[in-house]
Amino acid sequence: MVVRGGRAVGVRTASGEGVVARKAVLADVAAPDLYGRLVDAAHLPSRLLDDLRRFQWDFATFKVDWALSRPIPWSAEGAHGAGTVHVAEGVDELTRFAAQIARGLVPDRPFALVGQMTTADAARSPAGTESAWAYTHVPQRIKGDAGEDAVTGAWDEREAAAMADRVEAQIERLAPGFREQIIARRVLTPPALEGMNANLRNGAINSGTTSIHQQLVFRPVPGTGRPETPVPGLYLASASAHPGRRSTRGAGRHAAAAPCAPASERSPLHGPARAAPATEGARSRDIREASGRTCGVGTHVSRAVGPKAAAV
């Protein structure tokens, strides 16, 4: 992020290219990346940085993609036509899964979300076949394996295959014959997911837990809740902002609208819950104050950054 005079005025890419912001910079990155790496700490209130140390990621994700010779042979009739199937033997098993993961254990019977892509969209694979995937969650920091494969979180080839087999075994229990239909599979471990998209930190798909303590005005840190950041002209557009994880891009939409929203239309709920301590001086500007000055700065910003603007 390029910040000039306390205001976000553009970005500089990894290859060194400078991009000038006409109106605002919308950051579609997880909050710890934005505040911990992309914006110099000198532009951020110390309280925000303190709060970020308590930021909690959501669970890691483990995913398998399959090419199947036929649709999944579910025992449960209702699962056949569903685009997505939630796979668990019942509430007791879900409770067991949740308890294991909360204790830092890799679950032995992974609760899986299964996507039946060809069922949902016939164009996904040849007629009569199925393109499918499943993902499950594992702890961010693995303390042990509730199963028998000694998965440690190294996610080498052995661990990746063992966990994929475990996911397949879970589906096989509820869809006998499933394994015989596998033509090919691709395994995506938590680090592999992060390698594909830096926002998926160790496979966390929500850009931070969406548990109640990190929702609404507590997202991504207490006292925020809106896309505005302490840096005028900079908006948090990722799922790290309220409303969090959404394929429908709720957070991005909020961030896109925010630079031009009149201050009078902002809900007090979404305003800052705290002002930064007065002792922090100019660096510790109140988020509401910052957001009120974001509209109509486009021309000024364009002039303010030249091609040699430095990221500070």
Ligand SMILES: Cc1cc2nc3c(=O)[nH]c(=O)nc-3n(C[C@H](O)[C@H](O)[C@H](O)COP(=O)(O)OP(=O)(O)OC[C@H]3O[C@@H](n4cnc5c(N)ncnc54)[C@H](O)[C@@H]3O)c2cc1C
């Ligand atoms: C397997 C899986 C299943 C999911 N299932 C669901 C579901 O069923 N329902 C649901 O609501 N949500 C689901 N999600 C979550 C949903 O996809 C995310 O909540 C949503 O995509 C988040 O949007 P975003 O804009 O914050 O980030 P993203 O969609 O991740 O977009 C961020 C973009 O910025 C790029 N980027 C990140 N950091 C940098 C950087 N430093 N420099 C340059 N580029 C960068 C990334 O490569 C990416 O292109 C799922 C996610 C995964 C991975």
